[in-house]
Each structure stands twice: as C-alpha cells, then as structure tokens.
Amino acid sequence: MSIVSYANFTSDRQKSAEAYVLKSIDNDKTREASAKQALNDVFLDRGKACLTTTVDGKANIQIKHASAGAKGKDNSVTVFYYVEKNAKQEITMVYLLALGSHKSDSTYAIHKQFGQTEFPFKRGTVVNVDGSKV
Secondary structure, rough: OOOOOOOOEOOHHHHHHHHHHHOOOOHHHHHHHHHHHHHHHHHHHOOOOEEEEEEOOOOEEEEEEEEEEEOOOOOEEEEEEEEEEEOOOEEEEEEEHHHHHOOOOEEEEEEOOEEOOOOOOOOOOEEEEEEEEO
C-alpha cells in the first residue's frame, strides 16, 4: 500500500502549514507552541528518519518525523513528513503524511483524522516510529 500525503506546501509556506496543523488539532492552545516548533524542524528538514517506502506513487521516499513537547504529555506534537529538494539540495516542497504525539520514547499516538487509512501511520492508533502497529 502506498502512503498518501494529506497536505503539501512550498518551502516558503510554513505559516500556511502551521495554520493547517493547528486547525487539525482543533487550535489546541496547549499544543500550539509544540506544533510550531515541530513544523519549524520540518521546514528545515531536521527530522529523524523513520521509514523508506512508497508515497504518492513515488518509490523509495525517506519519511522523517519531527517532534516537540514533553513525551507522554498533552502538549506534544509529532509530524511525519517528507521533503523534495532541488539539485542544490534546497527544500522545494514539504509533504505532510500524519500528525500525532509522543506516547513514550518510541511510540506515537496518530491523530484520529490526520493519518493514513491503514498502517503505516494508521489514524487513531498508537504506532512505532516506523508507523507499524504497536
């Protein structure tokens, strides 16, 4: 099964991505700072690698995740994503795949609406860093 991106943004559209993610978490003020920090790391491609798979029909895509906030607390946000870069290795596009929060050091609760319909990163489930079922 191929993973599908839910939203994509050109590299200069971080504020639009923030608005999209904040809306996805119902503008939860306790998670707003964490969402913005995680997205800042996404747009700088500072995330950690978690899986290589097919996304949007493109093979061998490196999926990464960026997290902010306290693990196991109500304020954490984790964004699963991938980026496209130009020949100069500059980010040209950011693709958001799933949104969640840390449950532990290595598990994540995927948002009930902002995730995939199946594993990996199935929405409404707790997953390992590679999106597989816990």
